[in-house]
Amino acid sequence: MRRPQLAVLLAVTLSCGGATQQHAEDKDDDEELFSNRPDYKPKSFVVEVHGRGRPVIFIPGLGCPGDVWQATVDHLGDDVQSHVLTLAGFAGVAPIRPPLAAKVRKELVRYIRSHRLESPIVVGHSLGGFIAYWLAATNPDLIGGIVVVDAGPALSADAEDARLLRNAWAQSGNEELPQQVRTIYSMMTTKPRRMAPFIDTIAKSDRQTIGDAIYEYIKTDITDQLHAIRAPTLIVLSDGGLQRRYRKQTEAIEDREIVVLPKTRHFVMFDDPDGFYAALDKFLAAH
Secondary structure, X not given: OXXXXXXXXXXXXXXXXXXXXXXXXXOOOOHHHHOOOOOOOOOOEEEEEEOOOEEEEEEOOOOOOHHHHHHHHHHHHHHEEEEEEEEOOOOOOOOOOOOHHHHHHHHHHHHHHHOOOOOOEEEEEOHHHHHHHHHHHHOOOOOOEEEEEOOOXXXXXXXXXXXXXXXXXXXXXXXXXXXXXXXXXXXXOOOHHHHHHHHXXXXXXXXXXXXXXXXXXXXXXXXXXXXXXXXXXXXXXXXOOOHHHHHHHOOOOOOEEEEEOOOOOOOHHHHOHHHHHHHHHHHHHHO
């Protein structure tokens, strides 16, 4: 498969959901992860904390720095204590061994407990939204609510697509990677100028980590776990033909609201920030 075809496949894959093989990592069987030591430092992500109010955790998508949430953090202001993550191996952060999403989910539990965050709201985009679903399903009493931005509990790609995408990223050359990032990520927004400041930082991501994370996401299906989510859930979707699929995938969530923002693509918060803020503000006020 040629690079342009892979670019299109990734752009479509990150905006879709479907049935794939369920990942074996869905049990919290490591008791050490759940100790409450206040000096705990996670290995699968770094965190920047802003404000002093109610806790809201922000998880960016594939390869992205936590800074993609900066405008949202600024909008919420100091009345919210924003915990902004950048995942290991992304945007210049040191990588760890896979599986990344599974480790982030587990370490977020320990992070929330060790920092005594009471019923935090978890906001996640793309891969970050997938992690938010997984966290809320496996730890339903820990989370106060989730806001998922253009993500489903599974991706619509097969094992061969997963292998091709992993290899395409892992084998990218030094000169090829920045252009690959620019091409793919610019396809995911109607406002490429809003994306432009983050392109160079995304290109600092570890190629193998991006490839492995895509592979993990494609090979992991948590749709059957969503019935366990008790936290209020807001799903903010981009405009397109995927609304029916997302509604079907997430119908097991009892307390669920879906908002579709017109004329947006995958980076919904870039394409219609006012619409996104309105939906987020309403959700935070209600919960």
